[in-house]
Amino acid sequence: MTDIAEAVGVSAMTVSRAFKGDASIKPETRAAILSKADELGYVFDATAANLRQSRTGFVAVTVPSVENANFSATVRAISRELGKKNIQILLANTEYDPDEEERLINQLLRRNPEAMIVTGAQHTKRTDELLRKSGIPIIEIWDLPQAPIGHVVGFSNGDSVRALVEHLVKTRRRKIAFLGGETLADPRGAQRRAGFVAALGAHGLEAHRLVPLGSAPVGMSEGATGLDLLLEQFPDTDAVMCVSDLVAFGALAQCARRSVSVPDDIAIAGFGNYEIGRICEPPLTTVDVKAEVIGQRAAELAIDLLSGNMDDSAHLRHVIRPDLILRRSTP
Structure with missing residues (x-):
């Protein structure tokens, strides 16, 4: 069945259904499957088919x-x-x-x-x-x-981040940073970072304020540490986009410890619409991925x-x- 499926361009399950006369299979698809089966000399094994009916x-x-x-x-x-x-x-x-x-x-x-x-x-x-x-x-x-x-x-992680960057740019933020995990360990985080870089580039803004936080998963502790690293390297940063609400909460808490006013001195946004982002002070701007x-x-x-x-x-x-x-x- 796998050989037939690969030859016709369908799944093995579709081949099985075609042999059993399943009405959900299009006539032309069934005809192609039966033709290829005849060409390959395949004979449908009814006993094996019955065994396959036992569902897990x-x-x-x-x-x-x-x-x-x-x-x-x-x-x-x-x-x-x-x-x-x-x-x-x-x-x-x-x-x-x-x-x-x-x-x-x-x-x-x-x-x-x-x-x-x-x-x-x-x-x-x-x-x-x-x-x-x-x-x-x-x-x-x-x-x-x-x-x-x-x-x-x-x-699309990239498109979702672009909407967030657009908002930050509209609010006159120009020195925007990104806090996230190592890109190789977190493909979705990498896509968000790529969307962030592309969105800044579309506005002619530099996208060099990229602070990696280590291997995924990263959370509140990494967000706090990342905020310190960011301000050491780029003290004039006026907005931060974080790979998740957990990282954003850590950055927000560290701002409170450093007496950095949010959003007056620095705006902070997360990603994911976690519960913690709704109840912290101030509540986090974020993206609800549903x-x-x-x-x-x-x-x-x-x-x-x-x-x-x-x-x-x-x-x-x-x-x-x-x-x-x-x-x-x-x-």
Whole structure:
């Protein structure tokens, strides 16, 4: 089935459904599959097909960190929606490590999940091969990959940051810095930094105030340390865009310790719309990436695929539109 699927350009699941006469398969697709099967001398094994009907009842989900509130919100939404159909999740925490992701995905696939929801779109070559040859629906979330493995539910980190930079520029801030983690360990953080650099460049502003905070995940402690490093290197900075609300909160707390007024002396903005950003003083300007909506849409898509309401070969790209949330940490 894998050979036929690769030759025709569909998934192994689509091949299986075509042989079983599934009405969701387009006639022209089924004809192409049957023709290629005849060409390759493939004979459908009804016994094996019957064994395949035994469902495992779970969908595998990977996230970079179970401690991150946004990823937790995504997982909760996935679990809630799948639970309505008596489908459970098998969760794996990759710790922002591509090699660990590869190991975990290999382990998960051995347990025959009915589908897999993968956070992020940058994988090792081996992980990419495992997912593409898995024969199950694959849904990549939180990113918008240029060459998706299967289906996508995500948003553009770069575009989201541009809206935030536009706001800072409109409020007459010109010496704007970025606090974030090491780019190789955090692809989404790297995309935000790239969006930040591009947005400043579009306004003819220098984008050299880039302070790395170490390997992901980075949080409040790194934000406080980063603020000190930033002001040591660039004491005239008038605005800071942080890779997350946690980093922004750390920077905000350090400003209070140093008697730096926010936003009068320096404006601070975060990313992610975490709860801490809503209750701190002053509340943080941020970007709401709609983490729960991402999980809900991914789960709904998985349900449609597993119920046969959608052809797995018709790869869906669902784009989430984050919202800019303006609060008192910026003018």
